[in-house]
Amino acid sequence: MEFKNLNDVKEWIDNSPIEVVISQLNDIDKYNYNNSAIGYNEFFINATDFLKTKIKNNFSTYKTNEFNKFLIEKDNKFIIDISKVEEEFQNKDDQYLKNMINISARKQLATMSYQTRVKEIKDFKTFYNKKWLNVLLWEAKQVYKFQNNFINKSYKIAIRKFKEVNMIISNDDTVFYKKSSKYKPEELNDAKKLFKGELKKLGKNEIDKKIEIYKNYQIFDYDIEFAHNYLIFKRDYVQEKNILTQEHNEEIIKLQSELEENKKNKTQINSEIKVKLKKLRNEFKESLKLTTNKNEIDDLKLEYFDSLNNIKFKNSITLIKDKIKFSKSSYKRKLKKNKVMFETNVSNFRDSLPIERGSLIKNLSITLGIIPGVCQFINKQYIKGSLLFFVGLPIAIILLLYSFGIGNVGGNGIFGLIDFGKSAETTDNFFDIDGRFYFVESILGMLLLFIVIAFFAINYYNSWITTKQIKIGGRPSLWMNTRKYLQSQGVPYVLTLPSLIGILLIVVFPVVATFVIAFTDYGKGSDPANPGQYISWIGFDNFKKIFGGQYGSSFVFVFQWTIIWVIFAGFGGIVVGTIFCLLINNERMYGKKIFRLIMILPGAVPGFVMVLLFSILFSSQTFNNFTNKIFGVYGWTTELALARIALIFVNAWLSQTYIFLLFTGVSQGISKDLYDSSKIDGASKPSQTFKITLPILFSQTGPLLIGQFTGAFSNFGIIALFNSNGSVLSSNGELMAGNPGITDILISFVYKITNDQQNYSYGLGAAFIIIFSLFTVSMAFMGMRNMKAFKKGVV
Numbered sequence: 155m156e157f158k159n160l161n162d163v164k165e166w167i168d169n170s171p172i173e174v175v176i177s178q179l180n181d182i183d184k185y186n187y188n189n190s191a192i193g194y195n196e197f198f199i200n201a202t203d204f205l206k207t208k209i210k211n212n213f214s215t216y217k218t219n220e221f222n223k224f225l226i227e228k229d230n231k232f233i234i235d236i237s238k239v240e241e242e243f244q245n246k247d248d249q250y251l252k253n254m255i256n257i258s259a260r261k262q263l264a265t266m267s268y269q270t271r272v273k274e275i276k277d278f279k280t281f282y283n284k285k286w287l288n289v290l291l292w293e294a295k296q297v298y299k300f301q302n303n304f305i306n307k308s309y310k311i312a313i314r315k316f317k318e319v320n321m322i323i324s325n326d327d328t329v330f331y332k333k334s335s336k337y338k339p340e341e342l343n344d345a346k347k348l349f350k351g352e353l354k355k356l357g358k359n360e361i362d363k364k365i366e367i368y369k370n371y372q373i374f375d376y377d378i379e380f381a382h383n384y385l386i387f388k389r390d391y392v393q394e395k396n397i398l399t400q401e402h403n404e405e406i407i408k409l410q411s412e413l414e415e416n417k418k419n420k421t422q423i424n425s426e427i428k429v430k431l432k433k434l435r436n437e438f439k440e441s442l443k444l445t446t447n448k449n450e451i452d453d454l455k456l457e458y459f460d461s462l463n464n465i466k467f468k469n470s471i472t473l474i475k476d477k478i479k480f481s482k483s484s485y486k487r488k489l490k491k492n493k494v495m496f497e498t499n500v501s502n503f504r505d506s507l508p509i510e511r512g513s514l515i516k517n518l519s520i521t522l523g524i525i526p527g528v529c530q531f532i533n534k535q536y537i538k539g540s541l542l543f544f545v546g547l548p549i550a551i552i553l554l555l556y557s558f559g560i561g562n563v564g565g566n567g568i569f570g571l572i573d574f575g576k577s578a579e580t581t582d583n584f585f586d587i588d589g590r591f592y593f594v595e596s597i598l599g600m601l602l603l604f605i606v607i608a609f610f611a612i613n614y615y616n617s618w619i620t621t622k623q624i625k626i627g628g629r630p631s632l633w634m635n636t637r638k639y640l641q642s643q644g645v646p647y648v649l650t651l652p653s654l655i656g657i658l659l660i661v662v663f664p665v666v667a668t669f670v671i672a673f674t675d676y677g678k679g680s681d682p683a684n685p686g687q688y689i690s691w692i693g694f695d696n697f698k699k700i701f702g703g704q705y706g707s708s709f710v711f712v713f714q715w716t717i718i719w720v721i722f723a724g725f726g727g728i729v730v731g732t733i734f735c736l737l738i739n740n741e742r743m744y745g746k747k748i749f750r751l752i753m754i755l756p757g758a759v760p761g762f763v764m765v766l767l768f769s770i771l772f773s774s775q776t777f778n779n780f781t782n783k784i785f786g787v788y789g790w791t792t793e794l795a796l797a798r799i800a801l802i803f804v805n806a807w808l809s810q811t812y813i814f815l816l817f818t819g820v821s822q823g824i825s826k827d828l829y830d831s832s833k834i835d836g837a838s839k840p841s842q843t844f845k846i847t848l849p850i851l852f853s854q855t856g857p858l859l860i861g862q863f864t865g866a867f868s869n870f871g872i873i874a875l876f877n878s879n880g881s882v883l884s885s886n887g888e889l890m891a892g893n894p895g896i897t898d899i900l901i902s903f904v905y906k907i908t909n910d911q912q913n914y915s916y917g918l919g920a921a922f923i924i925i926f927s928l929f930t931v932s933m934a935f936m937g938m939r940n941m942k943a944f945k946k947g948v949v
Contacts, residue, residue, distance in 0.1 A: 157192055160200050167204045175205055234303050243311055248329045254312035255626055260305045268298035322627025325505035332510055333375060345374045361389045376507055383503050391496035402485040413474045423469055430465045497634045508627035516621055523617025533620060537633040550606050557599035564588055565595030576688040589682025589689055597667050601658050668920045672696055677915035696921035708890040711882060716899040724863035726806030731813025739821055757811035765875040768804045794896040797878040801897055805872055817851050824850055860937045867930045873902040900926045
C-alpha cells in the first residue's frame with residue numbers, strides 16, 4: 155500500500171471495514187514497508203489513532219442495543235443519561251414498571267446474552283484475526299457493561315415510581331395498588347380498632363362469624379383479606395377432615411362388628427376350611443394320576459397352590475381384617491390429600507395477594523435482621539423465627555464464646571494464635587501451660603468462628619431477601635412453604651450439612667493447622683510437649699530454608715527423584731496391567747484362569763508383606779552375588795540407580811493388579827459389534843487394539859489413572875518398607891541437610907525431618923507438605939480438566 159500523506163491513511167481506514175483494516179495492518183511487516191512519504195512509526199501511530207476513532211464511532215452507532223438511545227458522549231466517554239431514562243418512563247403502563255422492577259431476571263438475561271455473544275465470537279475465531287477478535291470481545295464487554303448500568307439506573311427509577319403511584323406486586327407478578335392509599339390514616343386506625351374489638355368478642359371456634367367480620371373489613375388491608383380467605387380454606391379443610399373421620403369411624407365400627415360375628419363362628423369356619431382343603435388335596439391327587447409329562451405336573455402344582463392359598467387366606471375373617479387395614483390406609487391417604495390441598499390453596503392465594511408494610515417495619519427488618527429470628531418475628535414467620543432465635547442463636551453464641559476462649563480445655567480460643575500460651579506462663583502454672591492446647595483450640599476456634607459468621611451471614615441474607623421482597627409487595631413465605639421446600643428441593647442441602655461440618659473438622663482442620671505450623675518454629679527446642687517450651691512465629695523462614703537455604707540442595711535432589719518416581723511408578727503399573735490385560739483376554743490365549751490368578755496374587759497378599767519380601771530378596775547377599783555374576787550389577791539396596799530401578803519394579807508389580815482388574819472389567823463391556831464392523835472395513839488386530847480397545851479403556855478410566863499418579867506422590871509405605879540404606883552426599887562430600895536417602899521421595903523425606911530426634915522440625919515439615927500438596931493438586935487438576943468426564947461433570 156502506498157500513501158502520499160496521512161489523509162490517504164485516514165481515508166483508507168474510513169472507507170474499509172474494520173476487520174479488513176486490522177487484518178492488513180497485521181500483515182504489514184516493518185522490513186517490507188516501502189512508503190517513502192510516511193515513515194513506518196508515523197504511519198502506525200496515526201493509523202492506530204484513526205482506527206480507534208472509527209471503532210468508537212462504530213460503537214456509538216451500534217443500533218441493536220435497547221439502551222443505545224440513552225447513551226451520550228461526555229469527556230470522550232460514553233455514559234447513560236439519567237434524564238433520557240426518566241423520559242422513557244413517561245406514559246408507560248404498569249406492565250413496563252413491573253418489568254423494570256424485576257432486576258434479577260433482567261441481569262440474568264443480560265449475562266446470558268453476553269456469554270452467548272462471547273461464545274459465538276470465540277467459536278468463529280478461525281474466521282477472524284486475533285486483533286479483530288479482541289475488538290469484537292471488547293465491544294461485547296462494553297455492551298454488557300452498559301446493559302448492567304442501564305438496568306441498575308432504571309431499577310432505581312422504577313422503585314421510586316412505584317412509591318409515587320402506590321403500586322405493589324404480589325409474588326406471582328400481579329400488579330396491585332395499596333389499599334391504605336384510598337383512606338386517610340384516621341379512617342384506617344378507626345376501622346382497625348373496630349375490627350379488633352369485634353374479634354375479641356368471639357370465641358376460638360366461631361370460625362363462620364370470624365369469616366364474616368374479616369369479609370367486612372378486608373377492603374382496608376390485604377392482610378385482613380388474606381386472613382379472611384385463610385379462614386375459609388381452614389374451615390373447608392376442618393370440615394372435610396371431620397367428614398372423613400366420621401365416615402372412617404362408622405366403617406371401622408361396622409367392620410369390627412362383622413369381625414366379632416364371624417369370630418363367634420370361628421369353629422364352623424375352620425371346619426369348613428378343613429373340608430375344602432381335604433377335598434382340594436383329593437382332587438389334586440386324582441388329577442396328578444392323569445398327567446403325562448412334566449409341564450402338566452408343573453401347571454397342576456401351580457393351580458393347586460393358588461387354590462390352597464385362596465382357601466387358607468381368603469376366608470371371611472381374613473377378608474374383614476384386610477378390609478380394616480385397607481380402610482385405615484385409605485383414611486390416612488385421604489387426610490394427607492386434604493392437607494396438601496389446604497396448603498396448596500393457601501400457598502397459591504398467598505402468592506396472588508400482595509402485602510403492605512410501613513417503612514418502620516421494613517427498616518427494622520433489615521436493621522435487626524442480623525439477629526437470627528428477629529426479622530422472621532417482625533414478618534410473622536413465627537415457627538421459623540422461633541427455631542432461629544431459640545435454637546440457632548444459642549448454639550451460635552456457645553460456639554462464639556468457645557472460639558474466644560470461654561470454655562476451652564487448656565487454650566484461649568483464637569487468641570491462642572498470638573503466642574501459643576507463652577504470655578500466660580507464671581511460676582505457679584509453669585507445668586500446667588501446654589502450648590499444644592493453645593494451638594489446637596485456636597485452630598478449632600477459627601473454624602467455629604467461621605461457622606458462626608457463615609450462619610449470621612446466611613441469616614442476614616435471608617432477612618435482606620425477605621425485606622426486599624416486602625418492599626415491592628411480595629408476601630414472606632409461610633412455615634408450610636418452608637417445610638415443603640425442605641422436604642423436596644431442600645433435601646440435598648439438609649443431607650449435605652452434616653457432611654460439610656465433618657469436612658470442616660476432618661479435612662479443613664488439618665489443612666489449616668499445617669499452614670499455621672509452616673510459619674512457626676514448632677520443633678526441637680520449641681516443642682510445647684516439653685515444659686517451658688513454646689511455639690513462635692518465624693514468618694517465611696522455613697520456606698527460605700527450602701528455596702535456596704540450608705535445605706535447598708536436599709529439596710532439589712528429593713524433588714527430582716519424586717518426579718521421576720511418579721512418572722515411572724504411575725506408568726509402570728498402567729503399562730504392565732494393560733499389556734497383561736490385552737494378552738490374557740485375547741481369544742487365542744490358553745490357561746486364562748491360571749494367568750488371571752497369578753496376576754491378582756499381589757492384590758490378594760497384603761502389600762507390606764510383598765514389599766518386605768522383595769526388600770529381603772534384593773538385600774540378600776546371595777541374590778546380589780548372582781546378579782553380579784550374571785549381569786555385573788551389585789548393591790540393589792545401596793546403589794542409587796539400582797535401588798530406584800528395584801523400587802520401580804516392585805511398585806509396577808504391586809500396582810498392576812488394580813489396573814489389570816480395572817481394564818479387564820471395562821474391556822468386557824466393549825461391544826463386539828465395533829470389532830466386527832472394523833474387521834469388515836479391513837482393520838487388523840493391532841489396529842483394533844490401538845484404535846478401539848485402548849482409546850475406550852483410557853477414556854473411561856481416565857480419572858482413576860490420574861489417581862495412580864497422584865497416589866504415587868504420597869506412596870510412603872513402599873519407600874519406608876523397602877528400606878534402602880544408602881545416604882546422599884553433597885558436592886563437598888558432606889551429608890545433605892535432613893539426610894535424605896537415595897530413594898526418599900518428598901513424603902518420606904518429610905517423615906525423616908519430623909522424626910529426627912536430634913533436630914526434628916514440624917514447621918519445616920509442614921512447609922514441605924504445603925509445597926508438595928500444591929504441586930500434587932495442581933498436577934491432578936491439570937490432568938483432569940481436559941478429560942471428557944471432568945468437562946461433563948461426571949467427576
